[in-house]
Amino acid sequence: MIVKKYTAATETEAALKAKEDLGAGAVVLNVKTIKQRGIAKLFKKNYVEITAALEEKENVTAAPEIKKQPAPDYQALSATTEKAIEKKLDTLHNLLADQIKKNEDDKLRTEEQPKEQNQPKQEEIKENSNFKYLKLIYNKLIDSEVEEKLANIIIEDIDSSLKKESNIDSIISAVYQKIILKLGEPVVIDVSSGRNIVFFMGPTGVGKTTTIAKLASDFKLNKGIKVAMITADTYRIAAVEQLNTYAGILDIPVSVIFSPSELVDAVRNYSEYDLILVDTAGRSHRNLEQLGEIQELIKNIEDAQSDLKVEKYLVVSATTKYRDLINIADAYKDIKDYKLLFTKLDETSAYGNLLNLRNRTGAPLSYTTCGQNVPDDIEVTDVQGLAKQLISGAANTPLG
Ligand SMILES: Nc1nc2c(ncn2[C@@H]2O[C@H](COP(=O)(O)OP(=O)(O)OP(=O)(O)O)[C@@H](O)[C@H]2O)c(=O)[nH]1
Ligand SMILES: [Mg+2]
Structure with missing residues (x-):
């Protein structure tokens, strides 16, 4: 892992700057505003310092003995970034420290009981401090509903790169950074380099239409972009009305299409618009025929070879069981290069599924939504906040 400021x-x-230097795979670990102090305040402006990291490709053919040596990049990483990250993780540190103290107290209490006295203290011998902390963080990840296999990989990776008897701060920092790299940088709608048509697809009732309204509002009112909407959801009268209502409030044109060929015509009519948001009917991932229709819609536009950049967002709810999310993602696997958009973060306290599905599909995260309010309850996925929540176990205070 390369880490730089x-x-x-x-x-x-x-x-x-980070992307230019490290490449597109760079992710931001930490953001800090540096305020000028004293007399410098008069002459110099505040500036922003970010810490960015790039995970180097793992060498698949590497011989096992490489593992024996401490990874040099990890050493550099601790030296350069620990301070900033430790500060950010203060709360987390206290929380984990409390937890450790509680575990130790419990252990002492158990040891005081005569029955336990004769038992060999094998666990204690095995448990150096790294193991103890890592076990605790592992439990927190499981509590956040990170899938067991992935939590194991994260902890094992960290374990092999740590110095013996590392302190809790560097262990937390290492796990935090690893998770941020696994979450990756969110990818969002970008109209700076040309016109976009963006498809929103996903299961029924996850919040596709509401999310479109939130984004339409942000792009039109805050960013001054010319936005148009198209709905291919003609299965329910109420669905068209729902989008029409938002369109009316935002003063945005909306077209209703009944077939893929009509989509091409509707898009042609919107040649003056920079961002076209396409709502699709919620599809059960079990109904492959319906999924085929969405694929056809997208293909028709891609084949039309207009100047439009075609983007796809798979909208899923953070409250959906991971096993069902896997089935949903599998059903959409033929639609290439989609981004994951998680809704309803306000309705869950465990965010592991965001990491699980991101890791399984390789699709980047994008936005998250955290409530029914249009336009406010949406944000670009807060990767740092998410990583902290995952390490501290199921969230007490929801993200967003
Ligand atoms: N709590 C919560 N509710 C949300 C969120 N986003 C959407 N909803 C609600 O979820 C319900 C369904 O939202 P829609 O936008 O109609 O969902 P959809 O995916 O378009 O549904 P279909 O078109 O029927 O597939 C509505 O009651 C929304 O207000 C969110 O982030 N949090
Ligand atoms: Mg809808």
């Missing part, structure tokens, strides 16, 4: 006037500029 970049400074610039804004977070976006600093992130761009």
Whole structure:
């Protein structure tokens, strides 16, 4: 893993610098505003410092003995970033420290009982402090509903890269950074380099239409982009009315289409618009015929070879069981290059599924929504916040 710091006037500029230097795979670990102090305040502006990281490709053919040596990049990482990250993780540290103390107290209490006295203390011998902390963090990840296999991989990776008897701060930092790299940088709608048509697909009732309304509002009112909407959801009268209502409030045109060929015509009529948001009817992942219709819609537009960039978002609810999410993702696997958009984060306290599905599909995260309010309850996935929540176990305070 390569970790470096970049400074610039804004977070976006600093992130761009990181991407130029480390490549598109770079992810932001931490953002800090550096305020000028004393007399410098008069002459210099505040600036932003970001810490970015790039996970190097794992060498599949590497001989096993490489593992024996401490990874040099990890050492560099601790030195350069620990301070900033430790600060951010203060709360987490306290929480884990409390938990450890509680575990130790419990252990002492158990040991005081005469029955236990004769038993060999094998566990204690085995448990060096790294093991103890990692076990605790592992339990927190499981509590956050990170799938067991993935939690094991994360913990084993960290374990092999740690110095013996590392302190809790560097262990938390290492896990935090690993999770951020696994979550990756969110990918969102970008109209800066040309016109976009964006398809929203996914199971019934997850919040596709509501999310479209939130995004339409943000792009039109906050970013001044010309937005149009199309709905292919003609299965329910109420669905068209729902989108029409939002369109009316936002003063955005909306077309209703009944077939893939009508979509091409509707898009042609919107040649003046920079962003076209397409709502599709909720599809059961068990109904492959309906899924085929969505594929056809997208293919028709891709084949039409207009100047439009075609983007796809698979909208899923954070409250859905992981096993069902896997089935949903499998059903959509023929639709290439989609992004994952998680809704209803306000209705769950365990965010493991975001990491699980991101890891399983390889599709980037994008936005998350955390309530029914249009336009407010949406944000670009807060990867840092999410990583912290995952390490501290099921969330007490929801994200967003
Ligand atoms: N709590 C919560 N509710 C949400 C969120 N997003 C949408 N909803 C609600 O979920 C319900 C369904 O939302 P829709 O936008 O109609 O969902 P859809 O995916 O378009 O549904 P279909 O078109 O029927 O497939 C509505 O009551 C929304 O207000 C969210 O982030 N949190
Ligand atoms: Mg809908």
